Amino acid sequence: MVRRTREEAEQTRCLLLDTAEQLFSVKGVSKTTLADIATAAGLTRGAVYWHFENKLDLYRAMLDRVAPAFDTIRTELLTAAEADPAQALWAHSLNVNRVIASEPQIRRILLILLKRSEHVDELAPIHDECVAHMREGQDVLRQIFQLACDRHQTLPHVDPTLAACALQSIHNGMIDLSLEDSGCFDLEHQAGDVLAYLYRGLFRSEVLENLSPRL
Amino acid sequence: MVRRTREEAEQTRCLLLDTAEQLFSVKGVSKTTLADIATAAGLTRGAVYWHFENKLDLYRAMLDRVAPAFDTIRTELLTAAEADPAQALWAHSLNVNRVIASEPQIRRILLILLKRSEHVDELAPIHDECVAHMREGQDVLRQIFQLACDRHQTLPHVDPTLAACALQSIHNGMIDLSLEDSGCFDLEHQAGDVLAYLYRGLFRSEVLENLSPRL
DNA sequence: TTTTACATACGTTCTTGCATGTATGTAAAT
DNA sequence: ATTTACATACATGCAAGAACGTATGTAAAA
Incomplete structure (x- = not known):
């Protein structure tokens, strides 16, 4: 699933946040790895690190919504x-x-x-x-x-x-x-x-x- | 610090629980390792594994008090x-x-x-x-x-x-x-x-x- | 052609669980 | 009163697998 345009990238970012929300609420924050999130979203850790600096950055972005x-x-x-x-x-x-x-x-x-x-x-x-x-x-x-x-x-x-x-x-x-x-x-x-x-x-x-x- | 009698062993157990309580409340449960607890108590992980099956068992014992x-x-x-x-x-x-x-x-x-x-x-x-x-x-x-x-x-x-x-x-x-x-x-x-x-x-x-x- | 938006691969650092070692306590046999 | 045999109470070492961060590869977009 390769997103090519900026618009699609924004979709990917949202998908990652949605997926993180889901996994965090089920498995807990500390037990949820970036690999878990990426995989569940049908992506890889590379995508996560592209959109967010690290797990903390992702967490903050999730709350900001x-x-x-x-x-x-x-x-x-x-x-x-x-x-x-x-x-x-x-x-x-x-x-x-x-x-x-x-x-x-x-x-x-x-x-x-x-x-x-x-x-x-x-x-x-x-x-x-x-x-x-x-x-x-x-x-x-x-x-x-x-x-x-x-x-x-x-x-x-x-x-x-x-x-x-x-x-x-x-x-x-x-x-x-x-x-x-x-x-x-x-x-x-x-x-x-x-x-x-x-x-x-x-x-x-x-x-x-x-x-x-x-x- | 080698405890030799049952009584002293009970003291050691208590010390481990006290230490765990302290560390858990400061660092959080998931971020506190058994090594952290053992070290802070002046012992090693061996002592922890002697008194408790694993981290979960220790956690339960702590609450039971x-x-x-x-x-x-x-x-x-x-x-x-x-x-x-x-x-x-x-x-x-x-x-x-x-x-x-x-x-x-x-x-x-x-x-x-x-x-x-x-x-x-x-x-x-x-x-x-x-x-x-x-x-x-x-x-x-x-x-x-x-x-x-x-x-x-x-x-x-x-x-x-x-x-x-x-x-x-x-x-x-x-x-x-x-x-x-x-x-x-x-x-x-x-x-x-x-x-x-x-x-x-x-x-x-x-x-x-x-x-x-x-x- | 350069940048974007990812995927892939690699190296490092914890943490756990278990296996083993060892010194001391203890109870029974002698 | 000793000795013997075993249990207790730890310490130490090792193997294995996360999880992270980063470096690099790549195809499409601009």
Whole structure:
């Protein structure tokens, strides 16, 4: 399979990334060799080394493909927050679940990040970026909870920082559960109700009644 | 360092497990070789192969050292549940955080399980056991939430299964956050307040007021 | 004709598993 | 109380196979 034009080369690159995604999610990152990826893609290691410097470079490129999706969600949250913080958070929570439940590629990448790679050594800097990204996300949540507090949407004694931790934690926990092979948790159908329990402990009932879609 | 008696041999075994724990948590499981462990312990690979069949056997033995701690916590939960389910759950939640916060060995093992190993291949059966253990734990939580529902301790429309998911998720999420190097979350000091938000969305206020230690 | 997009071949570095060596402990026979 | 016989607790050496990086070959595109 010899690709000749630039266009076909781009296809080859995508194929390698898709194949890597697949193999990483099944065999784990450390157990998947560049030869495995090349062979599974119907190519040779030469092709891999043409498109990527090494395994780490390929790994980073693979993750970069899904970053925009998360940026989009965050932007939507920020723009909606000024009008109604509580509503913005609720919509955001459902958004996160919907995206993860509906896009297999996102699920595969999360699976690789959370359960198919070791967060050390060469991969450490990449995972550090992910953690930094997560902390930014948590800070965004904190700001919006602060807004909600200022507008008295939250229950008394709700601290914005801790509320952000709570929301982030329960989201991460649910994502983790849903990624287990056993499939003991279904993000699309159960996450809304689970989130509702937490929201009821954070926001006043008048606020909760006005959330759409219905809490 | 030649150990001659059985007693000294047991010490050597422990030393190897301690060393493995340390190295796994720093370098990751796949990047840590048996030679690394042996050398760091001041021994050779021969010693490792004497005490353990192979790397997998060593890994399992390492995990087995902390299993009793979790069993103890679960037993405490079950015995306390009959008298007062809500109180038992609250005490259990605080217990989990206290144990993890106070015992470095537990934290190291959790770190290895969650962020320093790939849940595939030879390690897969071990991690499957962990998942099974977790699901049993979730079922215990469900049963106790069922008790709480029966006694009208919970708010209306709280489903035991989903409540168990919620509690498990937020616990796992907090543990995950607390294990990050950045230390952006402190299990011992912040987890109680975060948990309180969820409990307020699950239990009636009369029940919450009677929880000790104070919610 | 040069560059692109790969394929092929080679050398090196780990890592593992096993086989073997050896010094010490231990229990029973004498 | 010795000696004998064997088990224990490691250390050392070797063979074999990954996996990687690189160097080189090659056919088509530009």
